[in-house]
Amino acid sequence: MNNFTPCDIPVGVVGLGLMGSSIAVALLIAGHPVKAIAPLPEDNELGPLRIKEQLILCKISGLLVHPVEYYVASLQVSEDYSLLKNCQFVLECVVELIDVKNAVYKRITSNTRQDCVIASNTSAIPISVLQQFVSHPERFMGVHWAEPAYMTRFLEITCGNQTALHKAEWVFSLAHYWDKEPTILRKDIRGFVTNRLMYAIYREALSLIKKGETTIEDTDKAFRYDAGSWMTLMGIFRRMDFIGLKDNAEIIKNIFPKLNNDNEIPEIMQRMIDEKAKGTKTSVGFYNYTEEEAKRWEENFALFNRDIYGLAAKYPSDIVNHS
């Protein structure tokens, strides 16, 4: 991992919550001097601690080539946006509230050069909407990370209506220094690609449970061992090729008319929201968790992530005769 040449372009991160800290770590590992803005006073204190903690985790996982202190030395944290003045790329990771983001963009733009690329880690607000708050909107885009940002390979770059494609392509090339497998989404669609596809599954799964046609446990087991057996190797369309398209068409004719088409929040989900269940975070969800169990799920996810990418790297992303 991380056998790339380090990249020494100064970059900014605004917002040092869980996600922002994790992204700052990813950028530090890639070699960037990181200028981090903590708009919330508590993050000004907690942010650097979170970052150091995660760097120690990276060290243990074998992700670092230098000691932890080497990376910490490349980090500056402040509440003062003028810290961003030499950054060529600034990533916003603040709460998903339009007004807050608008205020943050005003401060970023008034403290950076006109050609500084500005990106949001949002997964809830359309890029074309956020883009309007930024002067020179062609330099604005979505850059969507997955947790933990220093370990996952997923990175979705999303263009708004006004984004210049060559700017998105510049971030795409930068993302390889971050050890990512980036994609560029040329249109700003609601929910991005992976979210859309996953919520299509959630909708159907929740509907099957409601109708008593399967159990939560069996659905998870079946999916882990069926979809899990090809997902990382093939993706969706390659899988359809592999199964054989004619069979797919036969099954489509039978299955599409039976699929759930609801727009509403399913009852079981609404009930859990009313009960303030938040999954592993509150020990109550589709499954129940003790605090220790929840912690072990977090740890196991990080470890599994490392393992599955190690496995994926053994297989070519495409098989061509001349490879």
Added chain:
Amino acid sequence: MNNFTPCDIPVGVVGLGLMGSSIAVALLIAGHPVKAIAPLPEDNELGPLRIKEQLILCKISGLLVHPVEYYVASLQVSEDYSLLKNCQFVLECVVELIDVKNAVYKRITSNTRQDCVIASNTSAIPISVLQQFVSHPERFMGVHWAEPAYMTRFLEITCGNQTALHKAEWVFSLAHYWDKEPTILRKDIRGFVTNRLMYAIYREALSLIKKGETTIEDTDKAFRYDAGSWMTLMGIFRRMDFIGLKDNAEIIKNIFPKLNNDNEIPEIMQRMIDEKAKGTKTSVGFYNYTEEEAKRWEENFALFNRDIYGLAAKYPSDIVNHS
């Protein structure tokens, strides 16, 4: 793999096409004497060759504890259904045509005991329909395997309206000798669970492509690296717990109304059917393949399967404090 006590109950397999041969191999490895019926004359010759070929593959992959010939010695192949007379379990793997299956069941039932469990590997015809063709329908069920049957862990046992649950549970316990992670689907739903969930994804993915909102390549890349990073570890509902249910509800409100609800075969799929494209099988699909490339996808899938299950086995299927 296959560290289980071998199971010496005689079992029958009817139909020795690609799937039937592969299932026969799985049953031979588990220790069963296998009585295989080849209703098609060409399979009477080709079936045993396919089985031997796959046993050699298993040998190379380290799945066998005895020499290939040891397993071959437990196999009998015939066109004569009386070979099934001592079987306690018979699996039907013939073509997905109701009339053919009906005729096959008549022959199975007239050559076996009344308490012999009969199962179909169908993924297209409802179990409650097929069940009507069998005397003592409470002993009939769906047992749905994934290719290659001797390597994959997925096994979906589906009850029809008249299936006795204790019979399904007997097959469930037997399936552990086959090195499977079985599930029992108590109701006979169209498309079974994993198919329903996957076609919910296919519907949305095909719709995004049609609208030009993403590309085939980007969808596959994003899914391999996003969904792939947790699928085998968590499954669907655990993943929702892990993300936090409240966030899920917010996103549901935004995304469900945007999801595709079509019943029809998507145009891009229909066009490929008209052009007789069949994915890797004919070198033409969403991607193109030379014959050699298609063969390497087959090989890589088998290898990846072995690797991913090895990886899954490192992580507990559930995390509990007392584990």
